Amino acid sequence: MSDPVDALVGKRKREMDGPDSAHSVGWTRPRHAELADEANPLLLECGQSIWPVTVEYELYGELSPARDNVIMIFHALSGDAHVAGWDATWQEHGRPWRAWPDGKSPNWWDSMVGPGKAFDTSRYCVLCANVLGSCYGTTGPSSTNPATGRPYGVEFPPVTVGDWVKLHARLLDHLGIDQLLLAVGGSLGGQQVIELGLAFPDRAKGLAVLAASPQLSNQGVALNYAARQAIVNDPCFASGQYYGCCRPEAGLGIARMIGHITYLSEMGMEARFDSGRKKPDELRCDLFNPHERALGDGSGFIAHNEFEVESYLTRQALGFNERFDANSYLYITKAMDYYDAAQWGDGDLVKAMARARGDWLVASFTSDWLYTPAGCRRLADALCVNLKPVTYVNIESGYGHDAFLLEVDVLERLLTGFLKGLQR
Amino acid sequence: MSDPVDALVGKRKREMDGPDSAHSVGWTRPRHAELADEANPLLLECGQSIWPVTVEYELYGELSPARDNVIMIFHALSGDAHVAGWDATWQEHGRPWRAWPDGKSPNWWDSMVGPGKAFDTSRYCVLCANVLGSCYGTTGPSSTNPATGRPYGVEFPPVTVGDWVKLHARLLDHLGIDQLLLAVGGSLGGQQVIELGLAFPDRAKGLAVLAASPQLSNQGVALNYAARQAIVNDPCFASGQYYGCCRPEAGLGIARMIGHITYLSEMGMEARFDSGRKKPDELRCDLFNPHERALGDGSGFIAHNEFEVESYLTRQALGFNERFDANSYLYITKAMDYYDAAQWGDGDLVKAMARARGDWLVASFTSDWLYTPAGCRRLADALCVNLKPVTYVNIESGYGHDAFLLEVDVLERLLTGFLKGLQR
Numbered sequence: 104m105s106d107p108v109d110a111l112v113g114k115r116k117r118e119m120d121g122p123d124s125a126h127s128v129g130w131t132r133p134r135h136a137e138l139a140d141e142a143n144p145l146l147l148e149c150g151q152s153i154w155p156v157t158v159e160y161e162l163y164g165e166l167s168p169a170r171d172n173v174i175m176i177f178h179a180l181s182g183d184a185h186v187a188g189w190d191a192t193w194q195e196h197g198r199p200w201r202a203w204p205d206g207k208s209p210n211w212w213d214s215m216v217g218p219g220k221a222f223d224t225s226r227y228c229v230l231c232a233n234v235l236g237s238c239y240g241t242t243g244p245s246s247t248n249p250a251t252g253r254p255y256g257v258e259f260p261p262v263t264v265g266d267w268v269k270l271h272a273r274l275l276d277h278l279g280i281d282q283l284l285l286a287v288g289g290s291l292g293g294q295q296v297i298e299l300g301l302a303f304p305d306r307a308k309g310l311a312v313l314a315a316s317p318q319l320s321n322q323g324v325a326l327n328y329a330a331r332q333a334i335v336n337d338p339c340f341a342s343g344q345y346y347g348c349c350r351p352e353a354g355l356g357i358a359r360m361i362g363h364i365t366y367l368s369e370m371g372m373e374a375r376f377d378s379g380r381k382k383p384d385e386l387r388c389d390l391f392n393p394h395e396r397a398l399g400d401g402s403g404f405i406a407h408n409e410f411e412v413e414s415y416l417t418r419q420a421l422g423f424n425e426r427f428d429a430n431s432y433l434y435i436t437k438a439m440d441y442y443d444a445a446q447w448g449d450g451d452l453v454k455a456m457a458r459a460r461g462d463w464l465v466a467s468f469t470s471d472w473l474y475t476p477a478g479c480r481r482l483a484d485a486l487c488v489n490l491k492p493v494t495y496v497n498i499e500s501g502y503g504h505d506a507f508l509l510e511v512d513v514l515e516r517l518l519t520g521f522l523k524g525l526q527r
Numbered sequence: 528m529s530d531p532v533d534a535l536v537g538k539r540k541r542e543m544d545g546p547d548s549a550h551s552v553g554w555t556r557p558r559h560a561e562l563a564d565e566a567n568p569l570l571l572e573c574g575q576s577i578w579p580v581t582v583e584y585e586l587y588g589e590l591s592p593a594r595d596n597v598i599m600i601f602h603a604l605s606g607d608a609h610v611a612g613w614d615a616t617w618q619e620h621g622r623p624w625r626a627w628p629d630g631k632s633p634n635w636w637d638s639m640v641g642p643g644k645a646f647d648t649s650r651y652c653v654l655c656a657n658v659l660g661s662c663y664g665t666t667g668p669s670s671t672n673p674a675t676g677r678p679y680g681v682e683f684p685p686v687t688v689g690d691w692v693k694l695h696a697r698l699l700d701h702l703g704i705d706q707l708l709l710a711v712g713g714s715l716g717g718q719q720v721i722e723l724g725l726a727f728p729d730r731a732k733g734l735a736v737l738a739a740s741p742q743l744s745n746q747g748v749a750l751n752y753a754a755r756q757a758i759v760n761d762p763c764f765a766s767g768q769y770y771g772c773c774r775p776e777a778g779l780g781i782a783r784m785i786g787h788i789t790y791l792s793e794m795g796m797e798a799r800f801d802s803g804r805k806k807p808d809e810l811r812c813d814l815f816n817p818h819e820r821a822l823g824d825g826s827g828f829i830a831h832n833e834f835e836v837e838s839y840l841t842r843q844a845l846g847f848n849e850r851f852d853a854n855s856y857l858y859i860t861k862a863m864d865y866y867d868a869a870q871w872g873d874g875d876l877v878k879a880m881a882r883a884r885g886d887w888l889v890a891s892f893t894s895d896w897l898y899t900p901a902g903c904r905r906l907a908d909a910l911c912v913n914l915k916p917v918t919y920v921n922i923e924s925g926y927g928h929d930a931f932l933l934e935v936d937v938l939e940r941l942l943t944g945f946l947k948g949l950q951r
Contacts, residue, residue, distance in 0.1 A: 360749070441804055
């Protein structure tokens with residue numbers, strides 16, 4: 104198919120740097136830090152304390168002697184610390200979920216991170232850490248609860264964007280980094296950048312917020328809610344204690360479908376998927392044939408795919424079940440729903456942004472309906488009113504929310520320039 | 528709360544005409560017609576024939592001696608034939624699902640139909656019939672399959688918008704109505720109006736298509752798919768043979784949530800629901816408490832409501848379970864996904880619309896993202912290219928897709944004028 108979305112994905116694939124490429128950071132292994140113990144627990148916003156807390160992170164490039172060349176990337180909902188290069192541990196067992204289970208793709212933002220790329224690892228030291236509550240190496244609901252000896256499940260405390268940033272500030276202390284050159288993230292990662300700028304105004308010289316607004320819309324909350332209800336109402340959810348048993352595959356699959364629809368745009372979906380409809384004589388009389396199961400892979404997920412977009416969503420649902428934990432999905436979407444930067448100003452965003460320091464870059468994408476341009480602009484406006492240095496760009500794109508991952512060329516130009524400005 | 532959506536809903540409620548009001552058609556009872564039997568089965572687009580077929584319909588006002596004053600209203604996904612007045616049968620048993628189970632509201636488009644209203648029953652004869660596959664009196668998956676003696680369930684044949692219109696043309700024959708003065712419908716009802724205009728070009732003098740485009744977008748298909756997967760993956764779905772057993776309440780509830788989100792607009796949801804977020808000390812530590820069930824009503828649906836929009840969706844999910852059949856939801860959303868008016872022109876909409884006769888009115892709503900203004904306009908454009916008489920209006924509204932039910936004042940002005948033009 105020669106549509107613009109596939110053309111771009113194709114282009115991204117053509118430009119994919121193998122682990123031996125001069126533009127790749129090569130094979131990578133995550134590092135781990137123990138950042139909370141009984142003597143020094145992490146006090147969460149909900150009032151509960153948690154320990155032990157392990158944080159998984161990756162680090163590429165050399166830390167400068169002045170420790171002033173660190174770019175910290177904050178990942179989104181289903182991301183992890185494996186931001187660049189190729190995961191050397193993918194074929195090793197012991198980790199229940201893998202972001203890229205096939206070992207055939209580089210890590211999630213490899214297009215932006217590596218020697219000679221926007222986040223040039225021959226000049227900068229790039230850091231990315233997995234969030235609390237995730238299933239990718241940092242403590243989360245699938246970790247063992249020391250109080251019970253079994254996985255936390257839904258006994259894991261609720262976590263917030265504020266908790267994540269607090270924990271990542273501990274990681275910076277642990278690594279001896281006082282100030283980041285740049286904090287950057289898209290989507291829920293962008294909300295972490297906002298929070299870092301408000302909770303620790305001196306810890307980043309530059310802050311780049313991509314496709315993220317100070318608060319998710321009620322529409323976004325509603326879609327996350329429907330997604331979570333699909334998980335908790337799946338009988339295999341078993342009140343969150345499904346580890347070692349059957350997993351809520353149908354629930355998580357439906358949740359992923361709902362999420363994935365919000366990452367694309369109406370325009371992008373029209374361009375990407377055949378919109379041909381069945382002709383009358385092609386209609387199937389066994390439409391909801393109860394014996395058909397998705398892809399015949401033995402999974403518990405029943406699917407009835409007729410249209411291209413349906414098969415696509417089914418593949419997303421099945422793939423997500425291989426790589427993500429349903430409990431983590433519950434906790435991370437809740438953190439997304441809870442976030443409200445205006446709480447730093449008692450509900451007044453302009454008042455909140457008065458705390459901000461550093462140089463800000465805010466980028467939205469025209470077809471993003473999850474974190475809309477209008478929502479992102481509210482952040483830029485609140486910074487402007489406070490006379491803070493901020494650049495706001497609304498990038499023309501048909502890729503919807505996913506544009507922050509796909510619009511590599513424009514982001515590269517934008518961030519290279521922004522980084523140059525920070526070092527003047 | 529004094530927000531615009533509630534203000535409007537309030538206004539609508541204030542204007543609600545009781546059954547004794549001079550502006551109400553009063554208490555109504557549906558009528559039934561047997562429109563297919565073994566000697567005269569209904570041949571469906573899928574190639575299967577079906578009999579017997581009962582159609583439930585309502586009729587208000589007097590048929591003129593020339594039988595030229597009929598307005599036929601086509602209902603949307605979850606609508607029924609009870610379009611105006613008050614349902615006199617609501618408290619009678621024997622029908623498993625009720626559109627308005629509480630008997631405290633008039634029928635679904637009472638704001639538009641009645642003496643002195645847009646569809647003035649003192650001048651016009653107003654007809655509305657329930658579609659094939661529904662659960663509101665016309666034959667559907669919950670009807671008895673004569674071949675097995677038990678409800679059809681998913682053995683019901685797939686139905687299409689074309690099948691509905693074909694069946695309703697039989698109803699017009701049965702009632703001795705050659706030509707409608709006006710065919711009008713919103714959403715999936717609007718698609719039936721388009722289909723009537725193409726399959727039976729002489730059967731309507733005027734055709735009013737509200738919030739409906741010639742084809743649902745891939746985004747709409749994707750959302751319907753996620754909704755259906757929630758139903759078929761609910762263990763209580765039991766391959767569609769759940770009648771008399773537990774019903775797939777969680778699945779249908781989640782489907783309704785997804786659907787309902789598409790009926791509102793982002794703007795409308797911001798205006799309608801509190802967007803306040805929990806302060807840190809209000810966070811619940813038992814976020815996914817497994818013992819909590821929605822509203823404590825003993826239903827099988829687990830909910831965890833923190834935000835206003837979540838409680839709203841939960842109420843929608845529970846209410847829908849009282850009034851709709853999950854199998855009907857599967858079949859009717861499939862018909863919605865299948866529809867493509869361009870098939871009358873071998874995939875070319877302009878060629879298809881060359882068949883059209885009569886006067887057309889196409890109205891879209893600015894914040895409707897299910898049937899977008901751009902999509903609706905494609906219909907008007909295709910009529911224009913063919914030099915057919917068409918009026919297109921894009922109505923400014925914050926109510927999203929639901930605007931076709933809520934923007935009563937502007938629709939009343941628009942349709943009163945359009946009706947006047949048809950009688951010149």
